[in-house]
Amino acid sequence: GGLATQPATLEKLSWVRGTGVVNGTTSMDVYMNLMTVHNSIGCMDPGMRATFLSQPMSSTWTENGQGCFTKDFKWDDANACVNSYPEISALCEDCKNARLSTSTLFLSIFTQLPTIATNLQRATRFGDVNCQATFGVITNLFSLLSGLASLVAFKTSCMQELPTSYRGVSMTWDMGPGFRMLVAATVIKVIDIICHCVVPTPRQRWAKAGPEIETTADYLGLAPAVREKEEPSPGGDEEPSPGG
Numbered sequence: 001g002g003l004a005t006q007p008a009t010l011e012k013l014s015w016v017r018g019t020g021v022v023n024g025t026t027s028m029d030v031y032m033n034l035m036t037v038h039n040s041i042g043c044m045d046p047g048m049r050a051t052f053l054s055q056p057m058s059s060t061w062t063e064n065g066q067g068c069f070t071k072d073f074k075w076d077d078a079n080a081c082v083n084s085y086p087e088i089s090a091l092c093e094d095c096k097n098a099r100l101s102t103s104t105l106f107l108s109i110f111t112q113l114p115t116i117a118t119n120l121q122r123a124t125r126f127g128d129v130n131c132q133a134t135f136g137v138i139t140n141l142f143s144l145l146s147g148l149a150s151l152v153a154f155k156t157s158c159m160q161e162l163p164t165s166y167r168g169v170s171m172t173w174d175m176g177p178g179f180r181m182l183v184a185a186t187v188i189k190v191i192d193i194i195c196h197c198v199v200p201t202p203r204q205r206w207a208k209a210g211p212e213i214e215t216t217a218d219y220l221g222l223a224p225a226v227r228e229k230e231e232p233s234p235g236g237d238e239e240p241s242p243g244g
Contacts, residue, residue: 013033014031014033015154017029017032018173019171020171020172026043026044030166035074035075040068040070041069043068095158107143107146108147111146127220128201137197144193151186159173202223204222
């Protein structure tokens with residue numbers, strides 16, 4: 001949703017949605033993400049349509065039906081921003097400063113791939129090794145920080161600068177489903193980090209392998225398929241203390 005440019009996708013997964021009413025009868029919706037702005041004006045009556053078409057700015061809108069108009073442009077499209085309404089022209093400059101959020105969103109996505117691989121690796125005792133536990137924490141941390149950076153950059157540069165009035169129409173703004181889902185996905189990473197920290201590797205991984213272990217398969221095979229009862233935690237005593 002954050003990088004979508006197709007209007008249909010943007011309407012469903014926008015990061016920000018603005019709603020307003022033109023002349024008390026016609027709905028106006030604005031959908032935004034990191035890349036694109038999609039404007040939609042509901043169908044007008046013939047008189048209102050004629051008034052709208054008489055305005056110079058109407059030439060930049062596309063009529064999809066009798067009196068229904070849409071307009072799309074990208075934040076980095078200098079011509080579209082300059083020729084847009086004054087409120088949006090000013091907003092373009094602010095949202096261009098949020099380009100950091102695009103790069104950090106890519107980083108968040110890419111770092112999630114090794115995180116998934118690590119989770120799958122640790123799903124079995126055969127594949128659960130110390131380096132994967134450490135790698136799981138590190139990749140999740142990078143993905144968490146990059147996701148947060150993307151959210152904060154967009155919220156600071158774009159969301160907080162949204163105009164309350166759009167061509168005389170009072171607008172109400174809210175976070176879109178795309179932004180909400182990214183927030184949820186970011187929070188889940190915290191849970192993943194905690195799980196990697198509290199779930200120990202098999203105790204056979206806690207000591208250096210002996211000379212009899214010659215291959216990786218031998219090392220992985222040290223851990224039994226089923227966890228032993230009362231398996232001690234890392235760093236704990238393997239033998240009960242006297243009198244214990």
